[in-house]
Amino acid sequence: MDIIEKAVSVLMHDGTVVYPTETVYGLGADAFSDEAIAKVYEAKSRPLSMPISIAVSDMDMLNAVARTETWMQKFLDTFLPGPVTVILPARKCVPAILTGGTGMIGIRMPSHPLAIRLITRFDAPITATSANLHGSKDPQTPEECTVPRELIIDGGRLSGIPSTVVDLQGKQIIRSGADIDRIARFLLTL
Numbered sequence: 613m614d615i616i617e618k619a620v621s622v623l624m625h626d627g628t629v630v631y632p633t634e635t636v637y638g639l640g641a642d643a644f645s646d647e648a649i650a651k652v653y654e655a656k657s658r659p660l661s662m663p664i665s666i667a668v669s670d671m672d673m674l675n676a677v678a679r680t681e682t683w684m685q686k687f688l689d690t691f692l693p694g695p696v697t698v699i700l701p702a703r704k705c706v707p708a709i710l711t712g713g714t715g716m717i718g719i720r721m722p723s724h725p726l727a728i729r730l731i732t733r734f735d736a737p738i739t740a741t742s743a744n745l746h747g748s749k750d751p752q753t754p755e756e757c758t759v760p761r762e763l764i765i766d767g768g769r770l771s772g773i774p775s776t777v778v779d780l781q782g783k784q785i786i787r788s789g790a791d792i793d794r795i796a797r798f799l800l801t802l
């Protein structure tokens with residue numbers, strides 16, 4: 613059994629997996645399992661009032677968990693997959709705890725091949741929060757992943773620059789990160 617198959621098995625049993633993205637290491641769990649989500653909050657010592665983003669493998673999965681408008685498609689097609697977290701209105705299937713009660717969900721579609729393989733094989737969204745204690749340095753290497761987990765997928769040293777967070781509905785940048793200049797310029801065209 614390869615590492616992705618092992619990781620899928622962990623996710624299917626409400627466990628947590630550390631996985632590489634093109635930015636930093638993420639802590640993944642089944643985004644539709646209350647038990648798995650609780651483990652992520654506990655592992656990170658993250659306040660329950662703070663939302664947690666989810667990762668998807670393709671546009672079909674994104675549209676299953678979020679509502680988009682036609683004008684947003686140009687941005688999504690340009691930047692996904694890639695180092696951006698897009699905040700969109702959540703569909704009812706998304707657990708309210710992940711939205712922090714806002715009704716909005718942060719969505720990542722990582723471009724790292726191991727992350728995409730994992731999400732595709734799991735065939736459902738997983739949590740997409742950094743694999744570190746809340747407020748700590750974002751992990752670039754497996755050794756820097758300080759959270760409890762059942763499995764780690766080693767993707768080597770990553771860039772360490774977190775994703776840029778964009779409220780697409782409001783056309784504004786919430787957190788500067790990877791590819792910020794190109795994203796900022798593009799938002800001006802919407």
